[in-house]
Amino acid sequence: MNKQELEKIKQEALQEHIPIIMDDTLAVVKEILEQKKPKSILEIGTAVGYSAICFSEFLTEDGFIDTIEREKERIEEAKRNVKRAEVEDKIHLYEGDAVEILPTLNKTYDVVFIDASKGKYPFFLEQALRMLKENGVILADNVLYKGYVRSSYNKHKQRTAVRNLREYLQKVEENPSLKTTVLEVGDGLAISQKKEQK
Numbered sequence: 001m002n003k004q005e006l007e008k009i010k011q012e013a014l015q016e017h018i019p020i021i022m023d024d025t026l027a028v029v030k031e032i033l034e035q036k037k038p039k040s041i042l043e044i045g046t047a048v049g050y051s052a053i054c055f056s057e058f059l060t061e062d063g064f065i066d067t068i069e070r071e072k073e074r075i076e077e078a079k080r081n082v083k084r085a086e087v088e089d090k091i092h093l094y095e096g097d098a099v100e101i102l103p104t105l106n107k108t109y110d111v112v113f114i115d116a117s118k119g120k121y122p123f124f125l126e127q128a129l130r131m132l133k134e135n136g137v138i139l140a141d142n143v144l145y146k147g148y149v150r151s152s153y154n155k156h157k158q159r160t161a162v163r164n165l166r167e168y169l170q171k172v173e174e175n176p177s178l179k180t181t182v183l184e185v186g187d188g189l190a191i192s193q194k195k196e197q198k
């Protein structure tokens with residue numbers, strides 16, 4: 001991977017106000033990936049490719065990332081960035097709405113990173129669970145959404161997002177096959193590790 005280009009890609013994304021993964025969140029995710037050494041990662045919400053490029057460093061030699069983005073301009077920028085970072089052999093970009101694309105996927109993944117429309121998190125979880133390998137982990141970014149999710153807040157126009165994030169957290173916390181930790185890094189990161197089957 002070309003680290004110099006990666007730093008430029010990050011600075012450009014920040015200037016364009018693209019909501020890329022925050023540094024403290026990224027540090028936690030990197031630790032997890034370091035331990036897991038994943039062969040396959042599914043990312044929902046590519047934006048301009050910054051997080052996918054960062055994650056690609058931790059893949060096994062034959063590993064890959066499938067990542068989904070629906071906004072045309074971001075797709076084009078992500079493609080350019082993936083080339084600039086010299087990781088185009090590891091990252092496969094699916095173009096379109098994840099709500100339509102996910103049900104068509106039939107692979108299994110070691111890691112799923114959920115980082116797209118907050119109102120769809122419960123659906124993304126369902127799809128992530130369907131494709132998660134034994135010992136896999138689901139990471140969900142922005143689950144505390146500026147603190148709204150774990151407060152009594154319900155007046156904002158983002159009410160649907162907040163309600164669906166609450167539902168997401170409830171679902172991962174009550175699922176007996178998952179062990180979930182929610183960290184207050186960045187905008188909130190939920191880490192749901194699949195338990196070993198007995």
Ligand code: SAH
Binds near residue numbers: 049051068097116120
């Ligand atoms: N993971 C990126 C940031 C993603 S920002 C990083 O850290 O670098 C969230 C992205 O998800 C946005 O670009 C948005 O267009 C995309 N998105 C939101 N809902 C989506 C959906 N239903 N399907 C596909 N992409 C979606």
Ligand code: MG
Binds near residue numbers: 019020021115141
């Ligand atoms: Mg995010």
